[in-house]
Amino acid sequence: MCPNCFSKEYLKFESFNEFEPVRIQIENSSTLRHIGEHTGGLGKPLFKIFGIGFGGRTDFGFDLYQCEICNEYWKLAEPDYAWRGYLLKASAEDIACVQIQK
Ligand SMILES: [Zn+2]
Numbered sequence: 001m002c003p004n005c006f007s008k009e010y011l012k013f014e015s016f017n018e019f020e021p022v023r024i025q026i027e028n029s030s031t032l033r034h035i036g037e038h039t040g041g042l043g044k045p046l047f048k049i050f051g052i053g054f055g056g057r058t059d060f061g062f063d064l065y066q067c068e069i070c071n072e073y074w075k076l077a078e079p080d081y082a083w084r085g086y087l088l089k090a091s092a093e094d095i096a097c098v099q100i101q102k
Pocket residue numbers: 001002003004005067068069070071072
C-alpha cells in the first residue's frame with residue numbers, strides 16, 4: 001500500500017458516510033484506474049440467512065481498480081440498501097474473473 005492508495009480496507013461500510021470519502025477519492029484521483037468490473041451472480045453462496053447468501057466471493061458484483069503508483073489492485077462493492085459493500089485488496093482470483101477493459 002502506498003500513500004496514493006486507499007488508506008484502509010473496509011470489510012463492510014458501516015454507513016453511507018463511511019463510503020463517501022472512498023467515492024470522492026476515486027472521483028478525484030488520476031492514479032486510481034478503473035480496470036473493469038465483475039457483475040457478480042456467478043458464485044454460489046456458501047450459506048443463506050433469510051434468503052440472502054453469504055460467504056460466496058462472487059455473489060455481488062464489484063469494480064476493480066488499480067493504483068498506478070504501486071500497482072496494487074482493489075475491489076470495491078458499493079453499498080446498496082441492506083448490502084454494506086466492501087473495499088478490499090483484490091486477489092489474483094478476483095482479478096482473473098474481471099473482464100479487463102481495454
Ligand atoms: Zn498505491
